[in-house]
Every structure is written in C-alpha cells, then in structure tokens.
Amino acid sequence: MSRDAIFSAFEHAAEQPLESARAWKQAHGTPVVGSFPMHFPGELAHAAGCLPVILQESQEPITVGHGMIYPFYCGYTRSVVDQACKGDYDFLDAIMFGDHCVQVLGAADVVRAKLPNTRVHFYQLISSMSDPWSLGRARETFLLLREGLEEMIGHPIADDAIHASIQLFNQNRALLRRLYDLRRAGTANITAKQMQLAVKSSMVMDKASHNALLQQLLDELESSSDRQQRGVRVYLSGHFCQAPKLGVLDLIEDCGGIVVDDDLYHGTRYISTDVSEQGDPISALAEWYLARNLKVPCPTRVDQNADWENYLLKAMENSNAQGMIVLMAKFCEPHMYYYPEIKEAFERHNMPHLLIETEHELTALEGLRTRIESFLEVVKRQANAQARRVAA
Ligand code: SF4
Numbered sequence: 001m002s003r004d005a006i007f008s009a010f011e012h013a014a015e016q017p018l019e020s021a022r023a024w025k026q027a028h029g030t031p032v033v034g035s036f037p038m039h040f041p042g043e044l045a046h047a048a049g050c051l052p053v054i055l056q057e058s059q060e061p062i063t064v065g066h067g068m069i070y071p072f073y074c075g076y077t078r079s080v081v082d083q084a085c086k087g088d089y090d091f092l093d094a095i096m097f098g099d100h101c102v103q104v105l106g107a108a109d110v111v112r113a114k115l116p117n118t119r120v121h122f123y124q125l126i127s128s129m130s131d132p133w134s135l136g137r138a139r140e141t142f143l144l145l146r147e148g149l150e151e152m153i154g155h156p157i158a159d160d161a162i163h164a165s166i167q168l169f170n171q172n173r174a175l176l177r178r179l180y181d182l183r184r185a186g187t188a189n190i191t192a193k194q195m196q197l198a199v200k201s202s203m204v205m206d207k208a209s210h211n212a213l214l215q216q217l218l219d220e221l222e223s224s225s226d227r228q229q230r231g232v233r234v235y236l237s238g239h240f241c242q243a244p245k246l247g248v249l250d251l252i253e254d255c256g257g258i259v260v261d262d263d264l265y266h267g268t269r270y271i272s273t274d275v276s277e278q279g280d281p282i283s284a285l286a287e288w289y290l291a292r293n294l295k296v297p298c299p300t301r302v303d304q305n306a307d308w309e310n311y312l313l314k315a316m317e318n319s320n321a322q323g324m325i326v327l328m329a330k331f332c333e334p335h336m337y338y339y340p341e342i343k344e345a346f347e348r349h350n351m352p353h354l355l356i357e358t359e360h361e362l363t364a365l366e367g368l369r370t371r372i373e374s375f376l377e378v379v380k381r382q383a384n385a386q387a388r389r390v391a392a
Contacts, residue, residue, distance in 0.1 A: 006217045007194055014056075014200035014243075018083075021053045021204060022091050031093035031153070036080075036108075037203075037241045037265055038300065039125055040098045041142065041285045043275065046165040046207065047157050048149040050093065054203035057242040058083050062360060068110045074331045075360025076242040077107035084111045094119040094152055096145065100127070100300040101334055104241075121148045129293050129303035138286035146282060162281035168207050173271040175214040176202060179221075180268065184261055184319050188221040189229060192236065192249035192259035200243050200266050231258035232376045232383075235321035237312055237342075238335060240265045240300070244327050245358065251365055252325060255372045261319035263296050263312065264327070272296045299338035308338060309345035316351065323379035324353040325372075352379045 001009070013020045021032050033045040034055045042052035057079040065082025083089060089111070095118060097108045112120045123145050126137040150156050179198060182188035198217075202210050234257040236244070243266040252259060262268055273292035276284040297306035316324060326342065328335050339355070346353045354375040356368065 001213070001216055003217060003220050006213050007197060009213060010194075010197040010201040013205045014197045015059070017053060017056045017200075017204035018088055018091075021051060024051055024206060025091065032091065033149075034089060034092045034095045036097045036100070036104055037076075038098065038100045038298070039289060040096065041145070041275075041288070042207075043162060043165040043169050043281075043285065044142070044145055044149055044157070045096070046168070047161040048153050050149070050153075051206060053092075055080055055083075055089075055095070056200070056204065057360065058088070068114070069106060072331050073103045073106065074242070074329050075358075076240075076329065077103045079242075079360055080107050081110045081114075084114045089115060089118065092118060094121065096120075096148065097122045099124045100298075103331075103333070119152055121145075123148075125289065127301050129290050129301050130305050134290060135283075135286055138289045139283055142282050142285045142289075159281055163277060166275045166281060166284065167277055168211070170274040170277065172202055172207050172211050172214070173274055175211060175218060176271045178218055179214070180261070180271075182218075182221055186227060186260075188224075189226045190221075191253060192262075193246045195259070195262075196243055196246065196249065196264075196266050199270055203266075203270065229258060231256050232379050233258055233260045233320055233322045234376075234379075235260065235312075235316050235319060235324040236262035236264055236267070236327060237324055238264065238327040239329055239358070240269075240298075240332065240335065242329055242360075247365055248327070248356070248358065248368065251369060252372055255369060256376050257323075257325075257372070260321055261315060263315065269296045269298070299334040309342045312342060313345060313349060313351065322352070322383050323375065324351065325375070326353060326355045328355060328357050330357050330359045350382075352382055 024030060025032050031050045032053055033050045034053050037054050045052035057076045062078050062082040064085040065078060068085060069078055069081045089095065095111060097104065099105060099122065108122050123141050125141050126134055128134060146157060176199060179190065183190045183195065234252060236259055244264065272295040273288055275288040293301050293303050294306050297303065297308040297311050299308060312324065324346065326339065328339065354371065
C-alpha cells in the first residue's frame with residue numbers, strides 16, 4: 001500500500017471508530033470491549049479473544065446527552081454519555097472503565113444506566129503511585145479485570161495468551177515510537193494530523209492489522225529521502241482523553257509551526273511504556289501501570305517521584321523544540337489544577353508557551369489563528385536573539 005493509502009486506512013478507523021469496530025465484529029465474530037482511555041490495559045481484553053476499543057469523543061454535536069450530565073463536564077465525558085444515549089454503543093459486548101477522574105465516574109454511572117443490557121464493569125485503579133502498597137493494589141485491580149473478562153467469555157484466560165498479547169502491543173508501541181523518532185530527527189515529513197491518526201487508529205483497530213500497516217509505512221519512510229518541512233519547532237502538551245481537533249493541529253502547522261513532539265494521550269503518552277514479556281503477566285501489567293507515570297507523568301495520578309513540568313522542560317530540550325503549545329480541554333480538572341505549576345516553571349526558564357483551551361463544540365479557528373501566529377512570531381524572535389547572543 002502507498003503511504004497515502006495507509007494514512008487513509010488510519011483515518012477511517014480513527015474518525016469512524018465505532019463503524020470500523022462494528023465491521024470487524026461482523027467480519028470476524030470477535031466480541032468488542034469498549035474502554036475509557038488512559039490506563040486500561042487493552043492487552044487483557046485482547047488475550048480474552050476480544051477487540052479492545054478505546055471509546056473516543058465523537059465529532060457529532062451533543063444533543064440527547066445534554067440532559068444526562070452536567071454542562072460543565074469535559075467534552076469527552078459529555079460526548080461519551082451522548083453516544084450511549086443515542087444507542088451508538090449497543091453493539092459493544094462490554095464496556096470496561098478504569099477510573100481516572102471525577103468526571104469519568106459521573107459518565108460511567110450514566111452509561112451503566114443507559115445500557116442495562118450491556119456488561120458494564122468499573123475498575124478503580126489506585127491513583128497514589130508511589131506508596132509501598134501501590135503495586136499490590138494495581139495488581140489486585142488487574143486481577144479483578146481478568147476475572148471480569150473470564151466471566152464474560154466463560155473460560156479462563158491463559159498466561160501464555162496474555163504474554164502473546166503483551167508482545168503484540170509492545171510491537172505496536174515500538175513501531176509508533178519509530179515513527180516519532182523519524183519526526184523528531186526531521187528525516188520524515190509527518191504532519192501532526194498524520195501522527196494523531198496513526199496513534200488514534202491504534203486505539204481502535206486490531207493490533208496485528210495495525211502493526212502490518214505501520215511496518216509498511218516505516219519501510220517506505222525510512223527508505224525515502226523525504227525531509228521535514230521547515231518552521232518553528234513546537235511541542236504539544238495536554239489533551240488527555242479526547243484527541244485534539246485535527247483542524248487545530250492543521251492550523252498550528254499552517255501558521256508556520258512544525259510539531260516535533262508531544263505528551264498527548266493520542267500521542268506519546270499512549271505509547272511511552274512497554275510491558276515486561278517475562279514472568280507473571282498480571283504483575284507485569286501492574287508494573288507497567290506505575291512505570292508509565294514516570295515515563296510521562298499524568299496529572300490524574302499522585303506520584304512523589306514524577307514531576308510533569310520538569311518532564312516537559314526536559315522533553316522540549318530532547319526534541320529541540322522552541323516553544324510549547326498547551327492544549328487544555330475545557331473543564332478538565334486534573335489539567336486545570338496542574339497547569340499553574342507548568343506555567344510557573346516555563347516562565348522561570350524563559351521558555352515560551354501558549355495555552356489554548358479547547359471545546360467539544362468547534363473552537364473558533366480564525367480567532368485562534370491570530371493567537372498562534374503571534375506566539376510563533378515571539379518564539380522566532382526569541383530564538384533569533386538567542387542565536388545572536390551565542391554568535392557574539
Ligand atoms: S481527565 Fe480530563 S479529559 Fe479526561 S475525563 Fe477527566 S476531565 Fe475529561
């Protein structure tokens with residue numbers, strides 16, 4: 001397949017995730033398990049013979065869901081509730097949630113009430129990551145998840161099956177990280193939109209099929225003489241459960257920015273950490289859960305050993321980024337609580353950054369254009385002044 005055809009396949013899955021999961025179920029007879037984003041180990045659902053699908057924010061306007069959840073909840077939770085109310089999840093065999101914030105709890109309650117005939121399980125992962133009991137508690141939760149899946153399929157899940165799924169998911173993360181490496185190094189011209197489509201489609205597609213497409217894409221990119229376009233090197237931070245709108249990503253690059261790295265959930269956060277392929281697989285998943293918070297700190301978790309603002313400053317340096325754009329989903333409490341620390345650290349280090357608050361309903365792009373253009377101009381001037389100082 002050509003590069004364009006591969007990205008089209010990614011786009012179809014990423015932008016029509018439920019339609020593509022339904023088609024997969026019809027074609028393969030595989031049960032489909034929907035999950036909330038961020039901390040759910042899809043490996044276990046895959047080992048149970050299911051297609052794990054991370055439920056995505058829909059592009060549709062929120063209508064019937066309005067009356068079921070507070071309007072001051074984030075776009076992701078409101079959209080999930082709206083999709084449940086509209087019957088979009090009726091084909092799912094189960095929905096399994098991992099808790100990561102108060103708004104998710106509220107959304108899960110509505111989904112459970114709206115889908116009385118669907119198996120809806122809620123697993124409460126420990127949010128305190130550095131206590132002596134954190135690992136044991138995470139392991140207990142993943143054991144419960146395994147039991148829930150075994151009850152659903154009617155037989156035990158073998159450790160070997162979990163190991164095989166872990167291996168497949170690790171391959172997927174490694175392939176996506178290679179894509180990131182090419183973009184960071186500037187040896188492939190991959191736009192922010194294409195990068196999101198590659199990662200988001202991985203959240204909803206069969207992993208073996210996704211791996212095959214990624215491998216083809218990498219083979220083509222690594223053998224081509226394609227080079228990244230020039231522009232202000234931008235790092236994108238924020239946006240957890242909902243993918244940033246593609247229009248916003250396009251706008252940043254249209255204004256002269258080149259997105260070189262990110263810590264987005266629909267990006268580096270999702271693929272940062274592999275699961276050990278040795279030993280007890282449930283313990284390995286529990287270790288993964290704690291380790292990934294050290295790799296890319298998450299503001300929904302409490303960890304004495306992780307520091308998001310320092311992580312971001314280091315990540316900017318590693319990717320040679322010149323400025324950071326923070327994308328904050330409106331009403332996302334964990335992000336709102338943490339952002340002042342990032343702002344203070346970036347100001348202290350004289351590192352330019354711009355905060356953009358986004359909404360489910362289409363953000364006014366033209367208003368944003370002026371802000372992004374001004375920001376990129378400031379970054380450019382600062383970088384030129386710095387270069388002159390070094391040369392003097
Ligand atoms: S972490 Fe933020 S985006 Fe995710 S569900 Fe909670 S409030 Fe919404």
